[in-house]
Amino acid sequence: MSLRPVIIGGGPAGMAAAIELAQQGVESILIDEASRLGGVVFRGPARQGVNLHYLGKRYQREMLALHDAFNAVQDRVDVRLNTRIMGGEDHHSLYVLDSEEKIETLPFSHLLLAAGCHERSVPFPGWTLPGVKLLGGLQLQIKNDVALPYGRTVLAGTGPLLPLIACQLHRAGAEVVGIYEASAFSNIAREAQALLNQPLLFLEGLSMLAYLKLHGIAQHYGWGVVAANGQEALSQVVVAPYDINWSADLSQQRILDAETLAVGYGFLPRTQLSQQMGLAHHYHEDGFLRPQINEWQQSSQPHIHLAGDIGGLRGGDAAMIDGQIAALSILNLRGDLHADEAKQRHQQCLKRRRAISRFRAGIDHYTRRGSGQLSLPNQDTVICRCEQVTRETIDTALDQQVEDMGSLKIRTRISMGDCQGKLCVGYCSDRLRAHTGRSDVGWLRPRFPIDPLPFSAFMTEEQDQQAATGDKSNE
Numbered sequence: 170m171s172l173r174p175v176i177i178g179g180g181p182a183g184m185a186a187a188i189e190l191a192q193q194g195v196e197s198i199l200i201d202e203a204s205r206l207g208g209v210v211f212r213g214p215a216r217q218g219v220n221l222h223y224l225g226k227r228y229q230r231e232m233l234a235l236h237d238a239f240n241a242v243q244d245r246v247d248v249r250l251n252t253r254i255m256g257g258e259d260h261h262s263l264y265v266l267d268s269e270e271k272i273e274t275l276p277f278s279h280l281l282l283a284a285g286c287h288e289r290s291v292p293f294p295g296w297t298l299p300g301v302k303l304l305g306g307l308q309l310q311i312k313n314d315v316a317l318p319y320g321r322t323v324l325a326g327t328g329p330l331l332p333l334i335a336c337q338l339h340r341a342g343a344e345v346v347g348i349y350e351a352s353a354f355s356n357i358a359r360e361a362q363a364l365l366n367q368p369l370l371f372l373e374g375l376s377m378l379a380y381l382k383l384h385g386i387a388q389h390y391g392w393g394v395v396a397a398n399g400q401e402a403l404s405q406v407v408v409a410p411y412d413i414n415w416s417a418d419l420s421q422q423r424i425l426d427a428e429t430l431a432v433g434y435g436f437l438p439r440t441q442l443s444q445q446m447g448l449a450h451h452y453h454e455d456g457f458l459r460p461q462i463n464e465w466q467q468s469s470q471p472h473i474h475l476a477g478d479i480g481g482l483r484g485g486d487a488a489m490i491d492g493q494i495a496a497l498s499i500l501n502l503r504g505d506l507h508a509d510e511a512k513q514r515h516q517q518c519l520k521r522r523r524a525i526s527r528f529r530a531g532i533d534h535y536t537r538r539g540s541g542q543l544s545l546p547n548q549d550t551v552i553c554r555c556e557q558v559t560r561e562t563i564d565t566a567l568d569q570q571v572e573d574m575g576s577l578k579i580r581t582r583i584s585m586g587d588c589q590g591k592l593c594v595g596y597c598s599d600r601l602r603a604h605t606g607r608s609d610v611g612w613l614r615p616r617f618p619i620d621p622l623p624f625s626a627f628m629t630e631e632q633d634q635q636a637a638t639g640d641k642s643n644e
Contacts, residue, residue: 172276172277172278173195173196173197173198173247173277173278174190174195174197174198174277174278174279174280174281174499175197175198175200175263175275175277175279175280175281176197176198176199176200176280176281176283177200177201177254177263177280177281177282177283177284177442178200178201178208178281178282178283178284178285178477179199179200179201179203179205179206179207179208179248179250180201180206180207180208180283180285180477180485180488181207181208181232181235181477181485181486181488181489181492182281182283182476182477182478182488182489182491182492182495183199183201183206183208183281183283183476183477183492184199184206184207184235184236184239184489184492185235185488185489185490185491185492185493185496186281186283186476186492186493186495186496186499187199187239187242187246187496188235188238188239188242188496189492189493189496189497189500190245190496190499190500191242191245191246192242193500193505193506194245194505195245195499195500195503195505196245196246196247197245197246197247198246198247198249198275198277199246199247199248199249200249200252200254200265201248201249201250201252202251202252202253203250203251204250204251205250206236206239206248206250207232207236208285208485231485231486231489232485235489249265249267249268250268251267251268252265252266252267252268253265253266253620254266254442254619255272255617255618255619255620255622256442256445256446256617256618256619257442257445257446258274260446260447260470260472260473261276261277262274262275262276262277263275263277263280264617264618266620266622266623266626270623270625270626271625271626272622272626278472278503279472279473279474279499279502279503280472280473280474281466281473281474281475281476281492281495281496281499282442282443282460282468282473282474282475282476282479283475283476283477283479283488283491283492283495284439284440284441284442284443284477284479285439285477285478285479286436286437286438286439286478286479286482287436287437287439287591288303288304288305288306288433288435288436288437289434289435289436289437289595290303290591290592290593290595290596291432291434291542291545291596292545292546292550292551292552292560292593292596293394293395293396293397293542293545293546293550294395294396294397294545294546294547294550295396295397295398295399295403296397296432296550297551297554298397298399298402298403299401299402299403300319300397300399300402300403300427300428300429300430301397301403301430301432302429302430302431302432303431303432303433304324304326304330304331304334304431304432304433305330305433305436306431307334307338307429307431308330308334308337311334311337311338311341317338317341317342317343318338318343318428318429318431319428319429320344320427320428320429321344321346321425321426321427321428321429322338322343322344322345322346322427322428322429322430322431323345323346323347323349323406323408323425323427323429323430323431324338324345324347324348324349324431324433325348325349325351325392325393325394325406325408325430325431325432325433326349326350326351326393326394326431326432326433326434326435327350327351327352327433327434327435327535327536327538328433328434328435328532328536329374329532330433331348331350331388331433332348332374332377332378332381332388333377334431334433335348335377335381335386335388336377336380336381339380339381339384339386345386346425346426346427347386347387347388347389347425348381348386348387348388348389349389349392349393349394349408350388350389350390350391350392351391351392351393351411351415351434351538351539352390352391352535352536352537353390353391353411353413354390354391356534356535357390357535359534359535389408391410391411392408392409392410392411393408393409393411393415393417393542394406394407394408394430394432394545395407395408395409395417395419395422395545396545397430398424402428403427403428403429403430404426404427404428405424405425405426405427406424406425406427406430407422407423407424407425408422408423408425409421409422409423411539411541412539412541413539414539414540414541415538415539415540415541415542416539416541416544417541417545434538434542435482435536435538436478436482437457437595438457438458438459438460438478438479438480438481438482439478439479440457440458440459440460440479441589441591441615441619442615442619443460443468443475443479444458444612444614444615445614445615445616445617445619446473448460448461448468448469448470448473449461449468449469450612452608452609452612454608455537455538456595456598456599456602457595457598458612459480459481460475460479460480462475462480464494464515464519465494465495465497465498465515466480466491466494466495466498467498471502472502474495474498474499475495476488476491476492476494476495477491477492481529482529482533483522483525483526483529484525484529486525487522487525487526487529490518490521490522490525491522493518494515494518494519497511497514497515497518498511498515540599540603543596543599543600543603546560547560548560548561548564549561552583552593552596552597553581553582553583553584553586553590553592553593553597554586554588554592554593555585555586555587555588555592555593556581556582556583556585556586558581558582558583558593562581563577563581563583563597563600566580566581567600567601567604571601572601572604572605572607572610573601573610573611574594574597574598574601574610574611574612574613575611575613577597577601578613583597584597584613587621589613589615589616589619590613590615594612594613598610598612
């Protein structure tokens, strides 16, 4: 075939797929917006070599083995870094902003979307103060040795990322005031059997808890953030006990002196491109859209596949298996791999992934969010940071019988900013579902382009040359 498969996302899923294709003699194009492959594990400023001291030894070995396998076949992979996808023209081509900030149309025979995920935002009073950041953003600082968080640091949220980052911060020399896990310890204990499906990961978790106890870093279960206080920057964090529905008991609130607050309440799949391309999605019970994916990682368009966190948050190990399955499907569709061999290897991949899925299901159960957090913002708390929409504006729209996301957008301007709702749509969807009692309140399909385009993308070749030489004769 004259057209090559295109892979979007150079993390574990995308790299595993490119390796599988290349080993069968199929060349592919691998696109990533970062300056190096590896996903968020390797994200950061360009420099010689990457220190993986922040990873556990097991995962570090797996990531290094993945890169070694990729290096062995890289002559059959056209890697395009610092490149972003602006959208899809149809189900057979993409608009790409290349590293020179020029738009080009990229046709494909088959497509794999492995775009990953982004963090869920939970608005509360003071969440826009300098010093308040998302947990993943803080981790990127640690991974790349950029800078330690300023002053005393509080971690709040839910999930295994909290103790992991607390250990990483302490090892790096930061002062960790405490960890506030919204889920009660009894919820976590009930999922012990599911967590034991991955005994090595379970033991790694126990070792982290032991490390925290040894160094006097307290982990408070059933507690969450209520507010962040400060004038020009964060100076205090207010926490309180959460009940089973995550409603805060303000009568027992505590005020902690801190200069950094890292908040992490989970992740959402990055479905902006899959939505913009018109692929089928379904409404997840946790309040977000999830692409339709079959057991071969195929979307509603059989030649377009999805892998990794975009289809379910199960970690790097599962993402690599997803990528391999997607590649097997592409090879089968192209006729480059016999159907019987593809099915046999597919079954082997599914068997390896089942234990990971059961482990992840246990985490999902104990980290399930409660609707009580919806009451945290005050009337003047900003919900949509791009358009400065407050909770009061959203409450007024709900009182006026707005019952779906499209109507809420028209009434309040939520999601009309540059981020197209990445920060505010989750909260607004939760509010609508709680207000209407409906599980599906609609979603806001991203518009083209998915990300803002630089002015340089519209410059002609002649204008480029004039800009490079400083020629202003035509101005």
